[in-house]
Every structure is written in C-alpha cells, then in structure tokens.
Amino acid sequence: MNVPLFPLNAVLCPGGKLPLRVFEPRYLDMIKNCLKSDSGFVVVLLKSDSPESFGLPFYEQGTLAKIVDFDAGSDGVLHIIAEGRRAIRIVNADLAEDGLWRAEVSEVGYPEEVAQNVPVPDKYEELRQVLKALVQHPSVNDLNLMIDFEDSQQVGFRLTELLPLENPQKQYLFELDDPIYRLQKISDQLAELSS
Numbered sequence: 001m002n003v004p005l006f007p008l009n010a011v012l013c014p015g016g017k018l019p020l021r022v023f024e025p026r027y028l029d030m031i032k033n034c035l036k037s038d039s040g041f042v043v044v045l046l047k048s049d050s051p052e053s054f055g056l057p058f059y060e061q062g063t064l065a066k067i068v069d070f071d072a073g074s075d076g077v078l079h080i081i082a083e084g085r086r087a088i089r090i091v092n093a094d095l096a097e098d099g100l101w102r103a104e105v106s107e108v109g110y111p112e113e114v115a116q117n118v119p120v121p122d123k124y125e126e127l128r129q130v131l132k133a134l135v136q137h138p139s140v141n142d143l144n145l146m147i148d149f150e151d152s153q154q155v156g157f158r159l160t161e162l163l164p165l166e167n168p169q170k171q172y173l174f175e176l177d178d179p180i181y182r183l184q185k186i187s188d189q190l191a192e193l194s195s
Contacts, residue, residue: 001106003039004033004042004101005100006030006042006082007044011160011170011171013174014085015158017084018065020079020080021077021079022078022079027100035070040067042063043082044060047059056093059171061175062090063084063088067081068081090103091103120151124155127187134158135158152183153179156183173189
C-alpha cells in the first residue's frame with residue numbers, strides 16, 4: 001500500500017483522534033485528495049535534530065489515519081480531526097517534488113493474544129482512573145473518544161497520547177507490542193513524573 005505521510009510533532013495511536021491545523025499547500029492538497037478518494041494518510045513522529053538522527057527525518061512506525069471531521073477556517077487554515085485506524089511500518093519512503101513524503105507501508109502485526117481484548121489487570125486500576133480524569137479535560141472531551149476502559153490496548157494507547165511525556169517516550173510506548181508491558185512502562189513513567 002502506497003500512502004502519503006504527514007510527519008508531525010505528535011504521536012497518534014490506533015483509535016485515537018488528533019486535531020490538526022493544515023495550512024501548507026502540499027498538505028492541503030494531500031487532505032483534498034484523501035477526502036476525494038476516501039483514503040487515509042500516515043501520521044509519523046518527526047525525529048529530533050540530534051546527531052544520531054540519520055536517515056529518515058521521522059520514525060518508521062506510524063498510524064494510518066482517516067479524516068473524520070473537517071472545517072475550513074476563515075483564516076484559510078483547514079481544521080481536521082484525524083482518527084488513527086491501524087499501526088503501520090514504513091517499508092520504503094520517497095520525497096516527492098512537491099515536498100510530500102509517500103511510502104510503501106505494511107501493517108504492524110500484533111501477536112494473536114494482543115489482537116483480542118486484553119483486560120486491564122487490577123494492579124493498573126490507577127492508570128484507568130488517570131485516563132478517566134484526562135478525558136474530562138475540555139480539549140480531550142471535545143474529541144468524543146470512544147474508550148473501552150477494560151481493554152489494556154485502548155487504555156495504554158490513550159494514555160500514551162494524552163500524558164505529558166516527551167515524544168520519543170510516547171513513540172517508544174506506541175511501538176511496544178505487549179499492552180500489559182506498555183501499562184507497566186506508563187506506570188513507571190507516572191512514578192517518575194510524580195517524584
């Protein structure tokens with residue numbers, strides 16, 4: 001599958017929603033084409049400008065997203081909400097003449113036991129409560145997220161997106177294929193934040 005890439009300073013996980021302000025011509029064209037063909041684009045996290053950031057300017061795992069809402073602002077900026085559908089890995093990426101990245105991608109295959117709903121263990125009840133508090137924030141509440149608070153994958157992904165963590169930490173959590181291990185690492189991060 002060949003899809004356009006939207007490199008951002010944000011991590012979007014499957015099932016999440018990301019409000020975006022689009023104003024660059026290349027991305028306005030991309031959004032127009034996606035809406036016309038009812039197709040998606042891939043949200044990928046930009047790498048920092050650290051010396052070890054060789055190769056692609058973004059991480060190789062991202063999320064295929066669909067536009068679920070849009071509004072043209074009076075300022076010429078297009079406001080969209082992108083919803084994460086599934087995790088993908090970039091196989092091969094190319095930069096087009098118009099500055100838009102396109103890539104051959106493959107779907108990230110999670111282990112079979114993760115593909116099903118894995119319940120949140122009782123020892124992570126605090127994480128569930130933290131997420132319930134986060135989704136009450138007006139900017140998050142406006143996204144109308146549908147969250148199964150019993151599903152460890154959904155709880156982990158939403159916390160990954162919403163907690164005030166550095167983007168490389170969020171990317172690390174997103175790329176983990178074990179939802180229980182992700183919850184453990186999030187719990188560790190929260191302990192660090194509160195100390």
